[in-house]
Amino acid sequence: MDVLSVGRGGPHVFVADLSIPTLDDDDRHHLGRVLRLRDADDMTLGDGAGRWCRAVYRVGKDPEPVGEVVTVAPSDPAVAVGFALIKGGRPEMVVQKLTELGVDRIVPLSADRSVVQWDEAKASTQVERFLRVAREAAMQSRRAWLPTVEELAPARDIHPAPGVVLAEPGGGPIDRSVRVVLVGPEGGWTDEELIGHPTVGLGPTVLRAETAAISAGTLLTALRDGRVLSAR
Template sequence: MAAGVPGGTAPHVGVDDVEVPILAGDDRHHLERALRLRAGDRVSVTDGAGRWRWCRFGPELVPDGPVEADPPPSPPITVAFALVKGERPELVVQKLTEVGVDRIVPFFAERSVVRWDEAKAARHHERLVRIAREAAMQCRRTWWPEVVETTRFEVVAALPGAVAAERHGAAPSLEHPVVLIGPEGGWSDEERGRLPGLVGLGPTVLRAETAAIAAGVVLSALRSAVVRPVSPPDA
């Protein structure tokens, strides 16, 4: 079961406490300057952990409805992706948030071109968390994804329920709600020997960032019953 989404087209924004909702300065500036909200306009607020409510915008947010509590999405979906170059990690995090992925795990693979030292990894993690937050508000999620600090292949390969994306793998299934996406250069021989299982995302060769987004879309569609699992062929 997936969590609900506040209806309508009113802005949706994060707060620390939906009981006493207070806007952060950047969020208030965005609502006033970019979205041109005026006093009395409706806005939904969430703590990102399933609780949300309607408010009226103004110098202070005025609650305009009860606190609602959405159940957490089940099963939780994880996409772990080997780091890619440039701004593509940001694209991956944004789109995985939009489609409903619950846990996003960047990792270093043996053939990853990108290599961050500890300080750079911390800066990138902070930015990816911010991008996920912005995307969650835009797509009106009440349960926001966890963006994990960049880790190693050995860690993601050991995640319960994990499978790795590979051409000609089995059909995606919620029995394996954790999908690992390899680097542009492919899995190394050592990594291939440690892959927990294989899942296919279609007949074509996908770019790394496309594969990550495709995995999130398919798993989310299965969870929300937009598509149905593939039935096994008759014996």
């Protein structure tokens, strides 16, 4: 289970090297100025790749690791949500929520009917931004593993494969064999994008694109973790 085994242990922060932890400037500010930690307060450190340890906060210095480094296996099977670009600040919100929910791989997609189209420079900046949002959300939700955030890809380039489904009104219920759910733009998938892919429905109501992505992440992780079971 991709989560620290300590329920409360103070804030959780990712560092590059657990043996010589160095806080980055944003995290240093967050711990000292926002959370107002005091000297010797408990915290945890992680490398975002399954390893973490307890530590104590030191005012004006880097934290001191205490105790052993614990290794957590990644969630098995890994699950992924892809979502077509949507307007406004909502893609960041989707990345944040999917990370909190325990989704392992997040795939920003450009779809035929995406209202938003990014050029290469914009796509690169946005993926950087998504990575920062995912890192913050993974720390906040106490995950041992950072999710993977992929480069922007055209939805048409995703080939049919076992466990890969497209969310589409009227599709069958999601089940435990599903590993990857792709959510289209507000205007829906085109026939060309749908070719060869099984579809799943996310309920009878019409969901906004970002609600569909969060709903897919909720159901995928709940089925993966055995908190609910497939209906078929």
